[in-house]
Amino acid sequence: MKFQTxxxxxxxxxxxxxxxxxxxxxxxxxxxxxxxxxxGCGSGILSYFLAWKFDEIIAIxxxxxxxxxAFNNLKDFDNVRVINKDVLEYDFSKKADxxxxxxxxxxxxxxxxxxxxxxxxxxxxxxxxxxxxxxFNTAELVSMQRDYIHWDEDAKYETLSYTINYSNxxxxxxxxxxxxxTLEFKVNKDGIANGIKITTYTLLTDDIICGPTPMLNPPLLxxxxxxxxxxxxxxxxxxxxxxxxxxxTIEAER
Ligand SMILES: C[S@@+](CC[C@H](N)C(=O)[O-])C[C@H]1O[C@@H](n2cnc3c(N)ncnc32)[C@H](O)[C@@H]1O
Numbered sequence: 001m002k003f004q005t006x007x008x009x010x011x012x013x014x015x016x017x018x019x020x021x022x023x024x025x026x027x028x029x030x031x032x033x034x035x036x037x038x039x040g041c042g043s044g045i046l047s048y049f050l051a052w053k054f055d056e057i058i059a060i061x062x063x064x065x066x067x068x069x070a071f072n073n074l075k076d077f078d079n080v081r082v083i084n085k086d087v088l089e090y091d092f093s094k095k096a097d098x099x100x101x102x103x104x105x106x107x108x109x110x111x112x113x114x115x116x117x118x119x120x121x122x123x124x125x126x127x128x129x130x131x132x133x134x135x136f137n138t139a140e141l142v143s144m145q146r147d148y149i150h151w152d153e154d155a156k157y158e159t160l161s162y163t164i165n166y167s168n169x170x171x172x173x174x175x176x177x178x179x180x181x182t183l184e185f186k187v188n189k190d191g192i193a194n195g196i197k198i199t200t201y202t203l204l205t206d207d208i209i210c211g212p213t214p215m216l217n218p219p220l221l222x223x224x225x226x227x228x229x230x231x232x233x234x235x236x237x238x239x240x241x242x243x244x245x246x247x248x249t250i251e252a253e254r
Contacts, residue, residue: 004069009043017213022102023049025131025204032097037123039087039116040103044070044080050100051077058096062086087116092123099124100131106151106200106212106220107137107167107179108243114175115244121174134203135169141185141235144195144221149247152197152219160193160229161185166239177243187233196222196237196252222252 003013013019026049033054038047041059043066050057057080061067067084074080083090099120103113117130124130141161166183169175183196200217202210212218222239229235235254242249 003043003045004072005043006066006069009066009069012215013043013045015213015215017210018216019045021202021204021208021210022046022100022131025208026050026053026100028205028207029053029098029129029131031127031129032125035094035096036098036100037092037096037120039099039101039120040111041070041082042066042102044073044082046100046102047074047080047082050098051080054098055079057081058083060085060087060090088112088119092120095123095125095128097125097128098131099128101171102132104132104135104202104217106217107198107241108135108169108200109220109241109250110246112244113171114169114177117171118174121172130172132202132204133170133172133206135171136165136201136203137167137169138163138199138201139166139183139185139239140164140197141187141193141229142195142197142221143191143193144197144223146221147194147223149220149222149250152221155221157195157197157221158189158191159197160189160191161187161235175243177245179243180238180240182236182238185235185237187229187231187235190230193224193227193229193235195224196239198222220247222250224252225254227254
């Protein structure tokens with residue numbers, strides 16, 4: 001089947017590592033198969049996987065051009081309804097067995113996953129499930145070339161500390177979008193630290209975890225004022241951001 005997509009959603013659909021973990025998570029789902037919500041459905045690819053299992057799928061997409069693609073891609077399934085709306089304005093009326101929400105990005109800072117799930121979670125049945133169910137964030141002190149916040153893609157940097165797991169977010173419970181914490185790094189290499197690298201791991205189900213893929217959560221590099229560091233130093237840095245409100249909200253300082 002050829003999927004209609006925007007260029008961005010084409011890259012998402014082409015990213016096999018991303019897609020296969022979501023496909024497995026949906027395939028492995030063994031709860032009730034009445035209603036599923038697909039929040040931020042994009043081209044409708046995850047609803048396509050859901051459509052073979054569930055009696056009813058409500059797929060919600062904010063962007064009108066993208067939702068038209070989803071509508072065309074899914075028009076042969078009479079159990080799927082595509083709705084062009086902001087999830088935060090959608091009037092949920094029925095409780096679902098499953099909520100799938102792939103509005104993910106590194107540390108959930110730049111997309112509205114947290115806000116969408118905080119809004120929709122009360123429309124999940126008591127024994128219902130959410131995919132993905134949790135996020136783990138890790139950080140390292142780095143020496144990086146660029147002096148602005150950027151995703152790592154082709155960026156150059158050197159790691160100067162051990163990795164710390166600095167936050168675990170349980171998406172099945174209310175999430176406070178305001179993140180504010182002091183992180184302690186143990187240096188393992190002499191150098192000049194001038195950044196923090198954040199990496200996000202997604203727990204789709206109890207059995208499936210996924211690190212960064214080309215289109216899912218590329219590591220994020222955040223500049224800090226230069227700190228000369230030596231092996232075994234302990235460096236404390238304050239990190240603050242608001243999940244869902246964009247990388248402009250990031251503050252990192254000593
Ligand atoms: C990372 S893409 C993933 C698309 C699709 N779920 C997939 O896996 O291919 C996130 C999608 O969520 C949509 N989106 C973002 N905020 C939204 C909101 N508040 N309500 C509905 N859709 C939203 C975006 O337009 C985008 O299509």
